[in-house]
Amino acid sequence: MSTAGILVIGNEILSGKVVDTNSPYLCRELRGLGVEVERIVTIPDGVEVIAEHVKVMSQTYDFVFTSGGIGPTHDDMTIDGVAAAFGRQVEYSESIASRIARATGKAPTPSQLRMAQVPAGATLLDAGDLWFPLVIVENVYVLPGIPELLRKKFESARERFRGVPFVLKRVYVTQMESEIAEHLDAVLHEFPKLLLGSYPRIQEEAFRVMLTLESRDPGYVKRALDSLLVRLPASAVHKVE
Amino acid sequence: MSTAGILVIGNEILSGKVVDTNSPYLCRELRGLGVEVERIVTIPDGVEVIAEHVKVMSQTYDFVFTSGGIGPTHDDMTIDGVAAAFGRQVEYSESIASRIARATGKAPTPSQLRMAQVPAGATLLDAGDLWFPLVIVENVYVLPGIPELLRKKFESARERFRGVPFVLKRVYVTQMESEIAEHLDAVLHEFPKLLLGSYPRIQEEAFRVMLTLESRDPGYVKRALDSLLVRLPASAVHKVE
Numbered sequence: 001m002s003t004a005g006i007l008v009i010g011n012e013i014l015s016g017k018v019v020d021t022n023s024p025y026l027c028r029e030l031r032g033l034g035v036e037v038e039r040i041v042t043i044p045d046g047v048e049v050i051a052e053h054v055k056v057m058s059q060t061y062d063f064v065f066t067s068g069g070i071g072p073t074h075d076d077m078t079i080d081g082v083a084a085a086f087g088r089q090v091e092y093s094e095s096i097a098s099r100i101a102r103a104t105g106k107a108p109t110p111s112q113l114r115m116a117q118v119p120a121g122a123t124l125l126d127a128g129d130l131w132f133p134l135v136i137v138e139n140v141y142v143l144p145g146i147p148e149l150l151r152k153k154f155e156s157a158r159e160r161f162r163g164v165p166f167v168l169k170r171v172y173v174t175q176m177e178s179e180i181a182e183h184l185d186a187v188l189h190e191f192p193k194l195l196l197g198s199y200p201r202i203q204e205e206a207f208r209v210m211l212t213l214e215s216r217d218p219g220y221v222k223r224a225l226d227s228l229l230v231r232l233p234a235s236a237v238h239k240v241e
Numbered sequence: 242m243s244t245a246g247i248l249v250i251g252n253e254i255l256s257g258k259v260v261d262t263n264s265p266y267l268c269r270e271l272r273g274l275g276v277e278v279e280r281i282v283t284i285p286d287g288v289e290v291i292a293e294h295v296k297v298m299s300q301t302y303d304f305v306f307t308s309g310g311i312g313p314t315h316d317d318m319t320i321d322g323v324a325a326a327f328g329r330q331v332e333y334s335e336s337i338a339s340r341i342a343r344a345t346g347k348a349p350t351p352s353q354l355r356m357a358q359v360p361a362g363a364t365l366l367d368a369g370d371l372w373f374p375l376v377i378v379e380n381v382y383v384l385p386g387i388p389e390l391l392r393k394k395f396e397s398a399r400e401r402f403r404g405v406p407f408v409l410k411r412v413y414v415t416q417m418e419s420e421i422a423e424h425l426d427a428v429l430h431e432f433p434k435l436l437l438g439s440y441p442r443i444q445e446e447a448f449r450v451m452l453t454l455e456s457r458d459p460g461y462v463k464r465a466l467d468s469l470l471v472r473l474p475a476s477a478v479h480k481v482e
Contacts, residue, residue: 012438014278015407016269017453023283028257037255042264042281072419073439074426111422146443166256178313181352185315197253198314202387212258 002163004035005057008042009069022067022150034163050081068145072111083119091120103131127156167218169225172207172238183231191224207238245276246298249283250310263308263391275404291322309386313352324360332361344372368397408459410466413448413479424472432465448479
């Protein structure tokens with residue numbers, strides 16, 4: 001039953017220039033693996049604010065994923081921030097420098113060598129066909145902001161996170177939320193451990209509310225679903241999936 | 242120079258079922274109004290966790306926007322959380338109850354009446370053609386999770402947030418980040434107050450990095466842009482806008 005926190009780093013998200021697609025991706029993937037994401041926090045580029053959040057999240061959740069702030073420019077502060085969170089130095093990685101040289105076919109420039117700096121004692125994990133490895137410090141997975149690269153790196157490590165998956169059933173209802181709220185309360189009273197979501201949709205034609213029923217126990221979800229379907233008027237159920 | 246924090250409330254976001262489009266919208270709109278969003282935090286449905294975050298954010302930022310957790314069902318806890326953050330009771334609003342009755346044409350059901358509960362002393366602001374008002378408690382704007390409704394409510398209050406806007410210039414560069422990093426450092430050295438962003442794009446054909454130059458002072462941005470363009474090789478500049 002592991003938990004995760006996601007730390008999105010970047011002024012570009014907060015200023016509305018770039019839409020963060022990384023945290024939705026991580027939420028979906030982690031959920032599929034049975035990991036519960038408990039927090040997403042988006043912060044500006046800044047060593048102190050990164051360090052402070054990494055430290056707290058690392059102590060609070062089983063896995064922490066950072067997104068963004070890795071690279072050769074002035075606004076890339078994640079490595080320094082993660083190092084500071086754990087009171088570690090940042091050190092030059094000969095292994096990364098030689099990967100850079102192999103990838104570019106020439107001696108790395110000073111700017112490129114900024115990317116060869118990692119927190120002392122970090123684990124470097126090869127990530128698919130990428131020349132730059134996944135950097136892991138304790139339970140913190142340092143991921144890049146570029147979505148294609150983030151996904152490749154996550155993919156390369158995903159089996160580390162696998163736990164007991166959730167079973168999900170969806171019920172699409174043609175009534176309004178306020179008309180079915182009492183039935184939902186009754187189901188939750190009977191199945192208190194059910195994760196029951198109720199999501200009104202105002203732009204759908206065929207239904208008005210999507211209900212989600214979840215648990216890690218498939219039998220529990222099935223019994224809760226049966227109980228819900230008995231309570232709802234048959235005409236109110238558009239679809240179950 | 243006002244600041245804002247956004248609190249996104251909902252298990253559906255954390256579990257990857259729904260993608261949060263509200264915080265990107267708010268970031269863009271607030272930036273356009275000259276408000277700096279300093280934090281986005283996404284938390285589960287829960288009165289205590291909502292109260293704790295609303296309290297801290299309300300003390301830290303000029304404006305706080307909550308998204309989600311408003312409605313008639315068991316997982317709608319934002320009103321209780323906001324009330325708890327300020328040590329206020331939740332009380333029945335005759336004004337909202339009568340709006341519900343007008344909108345539905347009949348006496349409200351108990352579930353509908355859950356939506357007539359607001360923190361004591363809240364300001365209720367009419368929001369366009371919506372029957373449900375925007376609820377404001379001190380500097381906290383309680384917005385619904387449904388994107389269409391959130392936007393209408395934000396629109397109805399937007400002039401409250403207007404400050405000195407940022408001026409933004411974009412430069413699209415055909416070189417790699419590591420090749421231009423030293424020029425960026427030099428520009429920042431000359432213009433330390435410039436907000437300078439550098440965003441590599443690996444799926445674009447025409448350019449490799451988008452640079453953003455921002456300030457609330459139009460002349461400062463112009464001088465910084467001129468300085469940057471002098472430093473970059475002319476062949477490296479794909480477009481300025």
